[in-house]
Amino acid sequence: MSHSPHEESALVASETDGSAPVIEPGHTYASVTDQISAIVLTRPTSRGWVFGFAISFSLLMAFLYATAYLFAVGVGIWGTTVPVGWAFPIVNFVWWIGIGHAGTLISAVLLLLHQEWRTSINRFAEAMTLFAVSCAGLFPLLHLGRPWLFYWLLPYPNTMDLWPNFRSPLIWDAFAVTTYFTVSILFWYMGLIPDLATLRDRAKNRLPRVIYGIMAMGWRGSAAHWQRYETAYLLLGGIATPLVVSVHSIVGMDFAASLIPGWHTTFSPPFFVAGAIFSGFAMVMTLMIPLRWAYGLQDFVTMRHLENMAKVILATGSMMAYGYAAEVFFAYYSGNQYERFMVLNRALGPYAWSYWALIACNVAVPQLLWFQSVRRNIPALFIISLIVNVGMWLERFVIVVISLHRDYLPSAWRIYAPTVWDFTHLVGSIGLFMTLLLLFTRLLPMISIFELRELVHKTRDEV
Amino acid sequence: MAQIFHPSMNTLSKATIFGGLFLVASLAFAWDRFNRSAYMTDADVVRDQPVPFSHEHHVRGLGIDCRYCHTTVEQSAFAGIPATEICMNCHSQIWKDSPMLQPVRDSYRSGKPLKWTRVHDVPDFVYFNHSIHVAKGIGCESCHGRVDQMPLMRRTQTLQMGWCLECHARPQEFIRDRKDIYEFGKPARTDAREHGQELVKEYGIDKKQLQDCWICHR
Numbered sequence: 240m241s242h243s244p245h246e247e248s249a250l251v252a253s254e255t256d257g258s259a260p261v262i263e264p265g266h267t268y269a270s271v272t273d274q275i276s277a278i279v280l281t282r283p284t285s286r287g288w289v290f291g292f293a294i295s296f297s298l299l300m301a302f303l304y305a306t307a308y309l310f311a312v313g314v315g316i317w318g319t320t321v322p323v324g325w326a327f328p329i330v331n332f333v334w335w336i337g338i339g340h341a342g343t344l345i346s347a348v349l350l351l352l353h354q355e356w357r358t359s360i361n362r363f364a365e366a367m368t369l370f371a372v373s374c375a376g377l378f379p380l381l382h383l384g385r386p387w388l389f390y391w392l393l394p395y396p397n398t399m400d401l402w403p404n405f406r407s408p409l410i411w412d413a414f415a416v417t418t419y420f421t422v423s424i425l426f427w428y429m430g431l432i433p434d435l436a437t438l439r440d441r442a443k444n445r446l447p448r449v450i451y452g453i454m455a456m457g458w459r460g461s462a463a464h465w466q467r468y469e470t471a472y473l474l475l476g477g478i479a480t481p482l483v484v485s486v487h488s489i490v491g492m493d494f495a496a497s498l499i500p501g502w503h504t505t506f507s508p509p510f511f512v513a514g515a516i517f518s519g520f521a522m523v524m525t526l527m528i529p530l531r532w533a534y535g536l537q538d539f540v541t542m543r544h545l546e547n548m549a550k551v552i553l554a555t556g557s558m559m560a561y562g563y564a565a566e567v568f569f570a571y572y573s574g575n576q577y578e579r580f581m582v583l584n585r586a587l588g589p590y591a592w593s594y595w596a597l598i599a600c601n602v603a604v605p606q607l608l609w610f611q612s613v614r615r616n617i618p619a620l621f622i623i624s625l626i627v628n629v630g631m632w633l634e635r636f637v638i639v640v641i642s643l644h645r646d647y648l649p650s651a652w653r654i655y656a657p658t659v660w661d662f663t664h665l666v667g668s669i670g671l672f673m674t675l676l677l678l679f680t681r682l683l684p685m686i687s688i689f690e691l692r693e694l695v696h697k698t699r700d701e702v
Numbered sequence: 703m704a705q706i707f708h709p710s711m712n713t714l715s716k717a718t719i720f721g722g723l724f725l726v727a728s729l730a731f732a733w734d735r736f737n738r739s740a741y742m743t744d745a746d747v748v749r750d751q752p753v754p755f756s757h758e759h760h761v762r763g764l765g766i767d768c769r770y771c772h773t774t775v776e777q778s779a780f781a782g783i784p785a786t787e788i789c790m791n792c793h794s795q796i797w798k799d800s801p802m803l804q805p806v807r808d809s810y811r812s813g814k815p816l817k818w819t820r821v822h823d824v825p826d827f828v829y830f831n832h833s834i835h836v837a838k839g840i841g842c843e844s845c846h847g848r849v850d851q852m853p854l855m856r857r858t859q860t861l862q863m864g865w866c867l868e869c870h871a872r873p874q875e876f877i878r879d880r881k882d883i884y885e886f887g888k889p890a891r892t893d894a895r896e897h898g899q900e901l902v903k904e905y906g907i908d909k910k911q912l913q914d915c916w917i918c919h920r
Contacts, residue, residue: 399864
């Protein structure tokens, strides 16, 4: 691997400025490969994993049960009703798709920016992205009155001679999410190929060798392979980069293109993107902290990673704070009575609790991350990341529900109340997410082995 | 270490990549053909009727006008299925002992209408009105086909929305003079295109409105 003087100086700087290294010293190619592939190949399934999987899988079954009931009876099982026609399902959709933004940001943007510290967390963040986008993609479909006709969202020659309405952001959304999912899965799989070959070569039994072998697509690690691989990976990174902003911008436009006070704002797209990165990094942190502990990966996911992620959370959290302030200012400055009422209704209306909880979770709590002692305190980071996850869910609740429940016509106002099925779908989707994630940690290397080997090589040069 | 895969796997895996694409494309194509097939649409499928009524005989053979039996086609959404009495106008005099017509006579005697099987039926969420089509120059033939050549009734069109829209998008290609509404097989005019445009204008057809959702889904 060639590395530019720029990268080297970055590494040296990290060594000299007192921050933790991106990989603990003393590791060799073999020790890295052993330790990570062992999680999949040789270590027995731990009790903790089985316990976690049992809970996640039960929640997934609850999700499937609720979905079967939904298909049988219809969307009336939810609390969703006029004027709150977008409720929990859309809140959950935006929440999940936001979480799914960390993967591409870490993988593609930080790859292009030569940020070495991404190496230990990119594989995991990409997997998390895929699973979050899978959860996200389900909600708009479940929210359809006739979900079995979901393919009507796509433009294809049909017997009705009809095309979707290309002027609607909702159809851009269908494209954005499917594109994002496709590119993310390609990027993730591409990154896995050399590691799949490692697993194929190290597996003891025939079946895993055949399965990993098929998935490795004949990877032999020749120089020609690596040369093409690096080019293709960079190209994919370039393709994935615009998606970091496009997907959530379009989700923002779903709201901005409507005329509802609280939705109809030009700053929605960038505000949504900042929120997405905020929640995505929080979710990576929420998951990485217990995982590095459970699998003893402290050498690879070091304090440096956690601290850097905390800084990203702090930065994007501050952007969110700016967004909330801007919203209030716009309402005042516009002089529009509906906009002003919307802000007052958020702060003082029947759902004021959710607004103030959101401000507490997304604005107040992340400010603690200004302190290095907090950024290096693992339990504190874990709790803050959980609070941010909750805060970002509340943020979508505030946007969707509070804006809709009191719009222009007071005669149409209504208090929205979710039902038990709303909560089943929300919690069940977390079950789906965790089930996929646990299967991933068990069956595939959750840290990129070959990129860590590269990192060992580079850091050894420095030492 | 022994090889896991035989060298032939190289060819096989390349074949699966392209074969997979080909398979998906073929499945999509097959699915589309299936949706447009007679199995799905019932187009060109002859239905069982209580009496094997021949439109060919009555329309072409005897020259009976469509409106003699389908009495409300010019006034109402529904063209009308003839009452038994209309059949009996003639069949009390001719073929009055034919065993084929026994159900007609039974119906006449008992007062219970014949249960014809409907051949042309649009879904309930579609608002279709015969009178406006007839008034604006759409001939029977355009939708029902050469009924004068059908010994037994069948549908020649799919009645799928795409088919409706063919005409709603380009009415000038299907419109005819009002005097020709009930004619079958009249040769096309040499100036059909210009004449169609003129008729669209003359009959006051707003083409833009014709493709609005609400025009059929009310």
